[in-house]
Amino acid sequence: MPLTRITSVTGKAVPVLGADMDTDRIIPARFLKCVTFDELAGTMFYDERFNADGSSKGHPIDQACHAGAAIILGGENFGCGSSREHAPQAIKRSGIRAVVAESFAEIFFGNSTGIGLPCVCASRADLAAAATLTQAEPDTLWTVDLERMQLRCDRASYPLSMPAEPREALMQGRWDAVVELMNAPEAVERLAASLPRPHLS
């Protein structure tokens, strides 16, 4: 199954800063009442963006100047909390193609990589600078470059970091692991046969 090689993402950015952006804030639990991911577009950060009566809180995502943004600029421990893949699914299905943050919660990071949504880290100072720049000039086009590990626009460039394996997986188009996981069935069966499993006795 050939997958897209994800080497860079270019587009406008939207700042969603602040530490510990948990998955309940990314997608409140009431939106998890579904048996598919199809209805998740537009639900990302719902209660951060809208009041109970549906009126806008004026969140950056809903500011006209950030419309169509492809890159989220986030804070520390982005995606902490629940393992719900609904969180990166909602982000991806809302048009976001990369998240740059100070750090990521492990499960969120893995879930995102697995659906081809790169999560890359930048320093707090660089994220603040990028956010300031993008707030001043929202039409700035940014590139998340996985080859050179840079976040850059025509006026600035910041170094990015990411563990080697997921970076390779994204760049080689191997981010959906199931293909590789099916390559060694005999080895899997040997191990399965050697390991006990719980059973009624």
Add this chain to the structure above:
Amino acid sequence: MGKTLYRKVWDAHTVGTLPDGRTQLFIATMYLHEVTSPQAFSMLRELGLRVLHPERLFATPDHIIPTDDQHEPFADPRAVAMLEALRANCRANNIRLFDLPGGQQGIVHMVMPELGITQPGMTIVCGDSHTATHGAMGAVAMGIGTTQVRDVLATQTLAMSPLKVRNVRVEGRLRPGVTAKDVALHIIGRLGAKGGLGYAYEFGGSAIESMDMDGRLTLCNLAIEGAARCGYINPDETTFAYLKGRPYAPKGAEWDAAVERWKSFASDPDAEYDDVVIIPAEEIEPTVTWGISPDMNIGIGGCIPSPEDARDAETQKAYRTALEYMKLRPGQPIAGLPVDVVFIGSCTNGHISDFRAVAPLLRGRRVAPGIRALAVPGSQMTARQCEEEGIADIFRAAGFEWRLPGCSMCLAMNADKLEGDQICASTSNRNFKGRQGSPTGRTLLMSPLMAAAAALTGRVTDPRTLFEL
């Protein structure tokens, strides 16, 4: 140099190395519930793949189950669709489902240890971050996403990179009125909600070794709230005594061999850790959260902190956001804060031991006027035990709503929700904004003892004073 349990279990389950450098890790068992599995089965069908090892999969519905009336069909059609999808997927793929009729349903992280399915030395995953719970039995257990659930359905393996291991030791004796929940909150407060990024937490030390299994499950359950994807405790006599005689535990000669095998997974005395943290047990007070992240917590004798006290600008900002959301002022003592709702339950504190600890304290007392108090046993087995031991009746007589098993007001995917900006004294695991079902609802995480004290007084109360512990 010796090896940690984490490393031993990892090595025992390694199939090989994938082209991108990650490990192909065999999964001893995967647990399924209705929220994060239907999409995985759909993906599997789209790829034309089959479930490879159904005998290593176990399922139960928990998140969307109503806890007041479980007669079907449920009032919520979306809940019905999710439950029916789980049933259909389990039936079609020959997967063991602990369903509502059958007496073994409950929160997945309660049911699997209770049935003896969770065993030492296993790799365990579930599409649920609180899978860390199962590490209490000496397993390497972690939450995964739905695409990864599909990977395990199809291959019984996952692509993963190993975590570092931090040894978190709590040494000495816990003071009276201090529970596993307080220990967990204290550790998270100390190391931070993001302190465990990249780590598995091995919990040890005399205070943890002397905990019963339910306490250990509570502690490991909360590892993820400190960002550690998995937390575990080395298997010992407490573990083996807990497992013995449970329906899925080995029996007879198989039992003796299993115990020997399980013992071999415990970390070696000279195991090498990436980090070691030692916490004196006597420093830990009954602990309660005041903010919107589990590390925003203080001892019951403390006051709401001021943003100026925070260690850096980012934390100051987080404190301001939290204070604004919680409508609290710096310097205000946490004790005495009025609450509206009390929730005792969840995969964190819905165990039989939790209800046994609270029941004698409620005897002859009444929930304070105007307080809504919910008690929700985590599983049907626990619910039955509570009835048999008279615990349920004590809760009822005290004015608690005694509910049917499920995740309930921990994340409010059923009808159990906060309203408006109500404050909930909750034994659950997350105090995130909106977590308990109202976008402006406020959560104070605490132990069952402190929650019981809050129910009786209507305020955040030191359980040691009220109950003379």
